Amino acid sequence: SLLLSLTNTANTFTDVYLNQGSVQVNNFDKLGTGDLYFFGGNLRLATGFTGDFSGKEFKLGSGGGGIDTNGVNATATNLELSGAGDFRKLGTGTPTIGDSSLLSNTGRFVVEAGVLLLNNTLGNSVGAGGLLISGATPTVRLGAGNQIADTAAVEIRHGTGTLQLLDLNNFSETIGSLTGVAGSVVSLGTATLTVGGNNETQTFSGNITGT
Numbered sequence: 365s366l367l368l369s370l371t372n373t374a375n376t377f378t379d380v381y382l383n384q385g386s387v388q389v390n391n392f393d394k395l396g397t398g399d400l401y402f403f404g405g406n407l408r409l410a411t412g413f414t415g416d417f418s419g420k421e422f423k424l425g426s427g428g429g430g431i432d433t434n435g436v437n438a439t440a441t442n443l444e445l446s447g448a449g450d451f452r453k454l455g456t457g458t459p460t461i462g463d464s465s466l467l468s469n470t471g472r473f474v475v476e477a478g479v480l481l482l483n484n485t486l487g488n489s490v491g492a493g494g495l496l497i498s499g500a501t502p503t504v505r506l507g508a509g510n511q512i513a514d515t516a517a518v519e520i521r522h523g524t525g526t527l528q529l530l531d532l533n534n535f536s537e538t539i540g541s542l543t544g545v546a547g548s549v550v551s552l553g554t555a556t557l558t559v560g561g562n563n564e565t566q567t568f569s570g571n572i573t574g575t
Contacts, residue, residue: 369388370394372394377398378397386406388410389407390409398420399421402429402449407429408432409433409436410434417440418442421446425449429449431451432454434457435455437459438457440459443466443467444466445465445491449471453502455478465489472493473491473493473496475495475499475504476502477502478502479504480502482508492516492540495517497529498519502528503529503530504530510537510538511535512539514561516562521544521545522546522547522548529548529549532574541560541561543566545570546569547570548568550568553575
């Protein structure tokens, strides 16, 4: 698909609109002075990406958008998400949503590949829009408790020959509902998973492991 790489730190434009394809950067200082508007396009982290992938508001419109971590292990210390579109985590690598991220978006958080580590000290890295784990061996792992909204629907879709995993990593969590087909996995460790915050009847046919 279409890929545009921005390499100049002297860029003085304001907002970026990602309608299709991907814009690639090795640091957020290449993205001008404004916010990022997603209408179906993606932001891609270049090999060797440095710095933090936050500091700008990600505004999610129709078609949503996402970040392709492209094998990069990066941290967003104050990620801001807003809007009704879905936000997708693409590509290998482990991004961390940490510290004081403000996530007011109402769309789903969709993890399609790699590992997503939720470690937000304010809680609710995944909002009421819910969480979908689906694609090429994706994992969502908690780095602290209270990372998923208590009313959020969590769905795990298992693909043939792949592993889709929600790893509580010994941190207890409350969610709205849990659905998943055979082959999906929830790993509790020593944690407790409380389900039912949205008062819906659902079926989970996967495996739940833990003590």
